[in-house]
Amino acid sequence: MVRIFWYFIFFEFGRYVVLEFWVLFVYWLGRKKRAEDWENARQALRNEMPLVSLIAPGKNEGKNIFKLVKSLNEQTYQNVEVIIVDDGSDDETPIIGRNLEQNGLIDKFIRNDMRGGKASAANLAWRYSTGKFLLHLDADCSFDRTAVENIIIPFYLDPEIGGVGGNVKVRNGHVSLCARLQSIEYLKSISVGRIVTSYLGIYRIISGAFGAFRMDALKKVGVWDIGPGLDGDITVKLRKSGYKIHFEPKAICLTAVPTKFSKLWKQRLRWSRSLVRFRLRKHLDVFKPHKGWRWGTFMGFVENVFYNFVLDIKWYIYIIDMMVNFSSWIWFLIPMNLALYMIAGFMQQLSVSLWSERSEEERVLWFYVPFMVFYVAFFLRFCRTIAYFKELVWKASYRDPWNPQKSSYQALKNGY
Amino acid sequence: MYVEREVEFDSAKLYYVDAIIINSPEVALFEKVLREARMHYDAEIYLKPIFCVKYDDLPLQVIERCDGLTDVTQYQEIARITRNIKTRIGKLFLQQKFPSNDFGVMYKTMQYLFTRDKDLKPFISRQARLNYVYPFLNLQLEDIDHLKVLKVLRTAVKEGLMREEETLDKVHLCEDCHSAHHNIRETCLHCNGIDLKVQDLIHHFQCAYIGPETDFMQEYTDELICPKCQKILRHIGVDYDKPSHVFGCRTCNEHFQNPLFTYNCVDCGKISDIRHLQEHLIKKMSLTSKGKQLVLSGLPKKNYEEDNKNNEIPGIYEWPTFKNILKQEKARTAFNSGKTFLGKVTVVDEELNSISWREKLTLRSELVRVIKSYLKDYDMVTVATTGEFYYLMIETNINKVNEINEMIVYNLESLVKSNVAKSKVRVEVVSKPVVHNEEVVL
Numbered sequence: 001m002v003r004i005f006w007y008f009i010f011f012e013f014g015r016y017v018v019l020e021f022w023v024l025f026v027y028w029l030g031r032k033k034r035a036e037d038w039e040n041a042r043q044a045l046r047n048e049m050p051l052v053s054l055i056a057p058g059k060n061e062g063k064n065i066f067k068l069v070k071s072l073n074e075q076t077y078q079n080v081e082v083i084i085v086d087d088g089s090d091d092e093t094p095i096i097g098r099n100l101e102q103n104g105l106i107d108k109f110i111r112n113d114m115r116g117g118k119a120s121a122a123n124l125a126w127r128y129s130t131g132k133f134l135l136h137l138d139a140d141c142s143f144d145r146t147a148v149e150n151i152i153i154p155f156y157l158d159p160e161i162g163g164v165g166g167n168v169k170v171r172n173g174h175v176s177l178c179a180r181l182q183s184i185e186y187l188k189s190i191s192v193g194r195i196v197t198s199y200l201g202i203y204r205i206i207s208g209a210f211g212a213f214r215m216d217a218l219k220k221v222g223v224w225d226i227g228p229g230l231d232g233d234i235t236v237k238l239r240k241s242g243y244k245i246h247f248e249p250k251a252i253c254l255t256a257v258p259t260k261f262s263k264l265w266k267q268r269l270r271w272s273r274s275l276v277r278f279r280l281r282k283h284l285d286v287f288k289p290h291k292g293w294r295w296g297t298f299m300g301f302v303e304n305v306f307y308n309f310v311l312d313i314k315w316y317i318y319i320i321d322m323m324v325n326f327s328s329w330i331w332f333l334i335p336m337n338l339a340l341y342m343i344a345g346f347m348q349q350l351s352v353s354l355w356s357e358r359s360e361e362e363r364v365l366w367f368y369v370p371f372m373v374f375y376v377a378f379f380l381r382f383c384r385t386i387a388y389f390k391e392l393v394w395k396a397s398y399r400d401p402w403n404p405q406k407s408s409y410q411a412l413k414n415g416y
Numbered sequence: 417m418y419v420e421r422e423v424e425f426d427s428a429k430l431y432y433v434d435a436i437i438i439n440s441p442e443v444a445l446f447e448k449v450l451r452e453a454r455m456h457y458d459a460e461i462y463l464k465p466i467f468c469v470k471y472d473d474l475p476l477q478v479i480e481r482c483d484g485l486t487d488v489t490q491y492q493e494i495a496r497i498t499r500n501i502k503t504r505i506g507k508l509f510l511q512q513k514f515p516s517n518d519f520g521v522m523y524k525t526m527q528y529l530f531t532r533d534k535d536l537k538p539f540i541s542r543q544a545r546l547n548y549v550y551p552f553l554n555l556q557l558e559d560i561d562h563l564k565v566l567k568v569l570r571t572a573v574k575e576g577l578m579r580e581e582e583t584l585d586k587v588h589l590c591e592d593c594h595s596a597h598h599n600i601r602e603t604c605l606h607c608n609g610i611d612l613k614v615q616d617l618i619h620h621f622q623c624a625y626i627g628p629e630t631d632f633m634q635e636y637t638d639e640l641i642c643p644k645c646q647k648i649l650r651h652i653g654v655d656y657d658k659p660s661h662v663f664g665c666r667t668c669n670e671h672f673q674n675p676l677f678t679y680n681c682v683d684c685g686k687i688s689d690i691r692h693l694q695e696h697l698i699k700k701m702s703l704t705s706k707g708k709q710l711v712l713s714g715l716p717k718k719n720y721e722e723d724n725k726n727n728e729i730p731g732i733y734e735w736p737t738f739k740n741i742l743k744q745e746k747a748r749t750a751f752n753s754g755k756t757f758l759g760k761v762t763v764v765d766e767e768l769n770s771i772s773w774r775e776k777l778t779l780r781s782e783l784v785r786v787i788k789s790y791l792k793d794y795d796m797v798t799v800a801t802t803g804e805f806y807y808l809m810i811e812t813n814i815n816k817v818n819e820i821n822e823m824i825v826y827n828l829e830s831l832v833k834s835n836v837a838k839s840k841v842r843v844e845v846v847s848k849p850v851v852h853n854e855e856v857v858l
């Protein structure tokens with residue numbers, strides 16, 4: 001049994017079901033202490049009421065800006081400045097942005113006539129931010145009324161926290177099967193998965209869609225470097241500089257995800273390439289002991305590289321192992337494996353339902369859990385494999401049109 | 417009439433001349449003559465040809481508003497023009513009453529265009545609050561009432577009397593005082609300060625840092641060094657580019673990319689967003705055939721009689737009627753023992769020039785009502801210009817005349833002082849008996 005299902009038992013079930021349930025249980029036990037600390041931190045925040053800079057860099061986000069601003073105006077925390085950077089849009093973004101600025105709905109609208117890439121746009125917004133904390137937002141996101149307040153409070157829980165990641169959920173899940181599957185994926189990997197990694201101290205990506213940073217910490221690490229994957233990169237930079245990273249499940253942001261598999265494929269290729277570029281190249285020093293080396297950062301990297309890169313290769317080894325050594329059992333193994341993964345999927349969905357504040361609305365997702373097996377096991381795995389291969393062999397991320405060529409060329413030349 | 421100096425110009429003699437030739441580079445003299453003539457109520461005077469002798473640097477406001485420039489020795493051309501104008505004036509129906517003041521202005525302008533046989537082409541002038549002056553028309557309304565110029569022209573077009581020709585310019589007028597004189601400047605979005613400094617933004621490709629040029633500038637060298645990665649930026653397009661710019665306010669230290677464009681009105685001091693300026697098109701205008709027909713045949717009676725009925729006061733006459741009555745009165749004195757006196761009332765006040773055309777009209781009718789109130793019903797009054805009135809007292813004596821003159825002086829001065837701010841009005845009344853076969857000179 002173990003010989004046949006070793007991959008599932010040791011790596012998948014052990015990590016994503018047993019470990020997660022255990023951590024969540026321990027996390028649940030500490031809820032009273034956490035609630036007390038939270039209340040004290042909230043009081044500290046309310047006493048100080050620091051200025052918070054909300055920045056939204058982006059290109060061709062005209063259609064989303066007004067919705068974003070409306071969502072920000074509804075926030076319970078109001079001592080904010082809103083800065084929108086238009087990175088060389090060729091749609092109506094400049095007109096909308098200037099209009100919002102002139103009407104006082106946002107504090108600054110800054111436009112680059114020439115596109116410089118997401119990192120430079122974020123850096124420009126940072127340059128003109130005057131808040132004590134900075135929130136990096138994606139323009140196509142909207143926020144719960146308490147989101148801004150809830151993402152700032154953790155800074156008052158622990159002064160060593162340099163960055164806080166928000167809980168990003170899917171807003172357009174109802175549009176297509178592709179979006180539904182991503183809804184489940186986000187709930188598992190972000191809403192619940194990051195509670196676990198944050199608790200274990202190995203939380204590794206403050207999402208670019210909704211992340212908060214201490215302004216002095218950003219300055220210390222030299223703000224954002226060229227992407228793609230700049231959100232993961234800056235999180236590592238903060239960790240390497242000695243800051244703690246925290247995930248805040250109560251700071252909820254809704255984002256729009258790709259509704260077609262073709263678009264999702266491109267997005268995931270880009271995301272996956274960044275694992276090789278940043279974990280295995282730029283920040284390889286995390287694996288070597290040095291001044292400022294930290295266990296948490298190291299383990300986060302190990303977990304990330306092992307579960308995404310190593311196990312990705314191992315899966316193919318497992319398939320070959322089964323085909324070579326258990327070829328006569330193959331018609332039993334395939335449905336059995338699928339059934340096991342489905343059971344694990346439902347168990348994870350149960351943990352999601354227990355933790356989610358929107359479990360009623362998310363009940364419909366139970367129906368789609370069986371499809372997740374195919375989505376994760378095949379779609380995402382093949383996508384990752386191709387991305388890793390291309391990045392390892394051809395450094396494909398430096399040719400990604402997501403960044404302007406002028407920046408990518410310099411990044412490649414100088415090892416960024 | 418040949419005018420070289422102001423003292424040589426006598427508006428009373430305008431009836432007896434064919435044209436006026438001004439031989440002086442002084443704009444003030446030209447303005448005075450033009451005003452006296454063109455603002456006269458009598459078509460014979462306000463349509464009188466006015467020429468100027470050529471001088472170097474004669475301003476546009478003179479060249480565009482006179483009927484031609486001439487050489488002191490070459491009068492043939494202006495004689496021809498004068499003849500043409502006179503011939504055309506002869507064809508006009510000399511309308512005296514109009515349904516409204518605005519219509520009167522429009523009608524007179526149409527008469528002017530017809531007699532000159534040309535289009536109404538505005539010329540640019542820094543003196544005009546609209547920045548453009550329509551010859552003849554502006555003078556009728558005065559620059560204080562400059563927006564009315566456009567209104568009158570719009571009405572003329574609407575009525576089909578004039579047509580719009582080419583668009584010459586676009587003017588932007590202050591939302592309060594409608595002046596086109598304003599200073600446009602970039603102002604801070606946050607404090608409305610005008611002390612702004614614009615800087616290029618520099619984007620360092622290698623590390624994605626982006627900030628204003630001062631972030632990269634070194635104090636003692638000309639090098640650009642990235643504040644994030646300390647690399648030297650050597651080559652634009654290779655190491656860095658300048659994707660945009662940013663304004664910094666030196667008053668409040670705020671930064672922004674799109675300053676507010678405001679205007680400061682030179683005339684009324686209003687400061688506001690330039691989007692509040694009112695846009696108007698300045699067009700050349702021409703007379704339509706309907707317009708020509710109107711000035712040739714006059715207005716149908718019903719158009720204005722009703723409107724003017726309430727304004728009529730017994731004993732107040734138009735100038736031509738008054739002149740005819742004066743002639744008859746001269747003839748009558750030969751057979752009558754009672755004396756008739758011709759009086760001239762002059763209201764001298766510099767401040768009268770500062771009030772609007774509409775206010776002038778109101779004041780003029782008030783003044784004439786006051787004069788008439790001291791006269792008998794069968795005595796007659798007429799208005800020559802805003803500050804010049806004539807009366808005819810019939811069957812009276814010198815003592816009575818002097819007594820009435822004193823009262824006129826006192827009451828007119830009081831009236832003007834109470835209506836015109838800072839007025840230093842002086843009212844003079846001269847009266848002489850009307851004698852058979854003798855010219856009365858006042």
